[in-house]
Amino acid sequence: MDRGQQLSGITCRPLTGADIPDLVDLLTQLRPTILRQSGRRGYRALLKHILANRDGLAIVALDGGRIIGYVLGARHWSRFKGRFVLRHPLLGIGSFARRRRDRADDVGEPDFPERSDGPESGRIIHVGVASGARRRGVGGALYRAMARAMSELGLARMVAHIDQGNEASLSLHRAAGWTVTPAPDGFLATRGLHEPAADDG
Numbered sequence: 093m094d095r096g097q098q099l100s101g102i103t104c105r106p107l108t109g110a111d112i113p114d115l116v117d118l119l120t121q122l123r124p125t126i127l128r129q130s131g132r133r134g135y136r137a138l139l140k141h142i143l144a145n146r147d148g149l150a151i152v153a154l155d156g157g158r159i160i161g162y163v164l165g166a167r168h169w170s171r172f173k174g175r176f177v178l179r180h181p182l183l184g185i186g187s188f189a190r191r192r193r194d195r196a197d198d199v200g201e202p203d204f205p206e207r208s209d210g211p212e213s214g215r216i217i218h219v220g221v222a223s224g225a226r227r228r229g230v231g232g233a234l235y236r237a238m239a240r241a242m243s244e245l246g247l248a249r250m251v252a253h254i255d256q257g258n259e260a261s262l263s264l265h266r267a268a269g270w271t272v273t274p275a276p277d278g279f280l281a282t283r284g285l286h287e288p289a290a291d292d293g
């Protein structure tokens with residue numbers, strides 16, 4: 093079965109407000125590191141912030157109307173994060189500051205080398221696919237849609253952090269032609285937005 097057949101019936105489109113409850117359910121199952129300690133409340137606040145903020149980007153994948161995957165991102169990561177902390181000081185400071193206090197704790201956000209997180213970089217906050225929908229090309233399709241959205245904003249590259257030991261994520265990024273290098277707590281993955289993806293075509 094080729095990739096086109098595997099993906100038949102699956103649509104990727106931008107997140108809307110009506111998707112938030114279902115997407116919060118999926119995030120609660122997959123438990124991305126960012127805002128993890130705040131649970132549903134933190135994930136809901138993050139999604140609303142993405143929708144309300146011109147730096148936020150979110151794409152969902154649907155199968156028969158059901159959300160089966162997502163990719164969340166932001167341009168101008170520092171500005172995006174700063175506005176989140178201003179709007180949600182308790183959630184934001186709890187999540188974003190804790191990492192610096194205790195690097196052994198797995199909450200908060202990973203640190204990025206400054207050079208990879210400049211104004212021309214689009215930051216991937218998290219990509220996730222429901223456990224029953226994996227290895228059908230959904231993660232790759234979400235990344236292609238996010239690459240188009242970031243390109244349209246004039247960004248030059250996408251940047252993602254991969255946690256130590258996340259072999260599925262490492263393979264996904266390598267298969268799609270990202271450059272992966274060791275970084276604190278895992279790997280830094282970057283991909284130029286003017287390069288064709290390895291699985292395009």
Ligand SMILES: CC(C)(COP(=O)(O)OP(=O)(O)OC[C@H]1O[C@@H](n2cnc3c(N)ncnc32)[C@H](O)[C@@H]1OP(=O)(O)O)[C@@H](O)C(=O)NCCC(=O)NCCS
Pocket residue numbers: 122218219220221222225226227228229230231232233252253254255258259260261263264265267
């Ligand atoms: C990582 C994740 C998003 C991949 O989504 P997916 O829809 O299964 O990915 P795709 O089907 O598009 O996979 C594309 C390619 O990536 C590689 N890949 C993906 N998952 C893999 C796995 N578990 N093991 C080995 N390779 C894998 C393969 O090369 C695959 O191509 P193939 O199926 O033709 O061999 C999914 O496993 C997930 O949601 N994991 C939990 C959340 C997470 O870790 N997110 C990443 C945070 S950085």
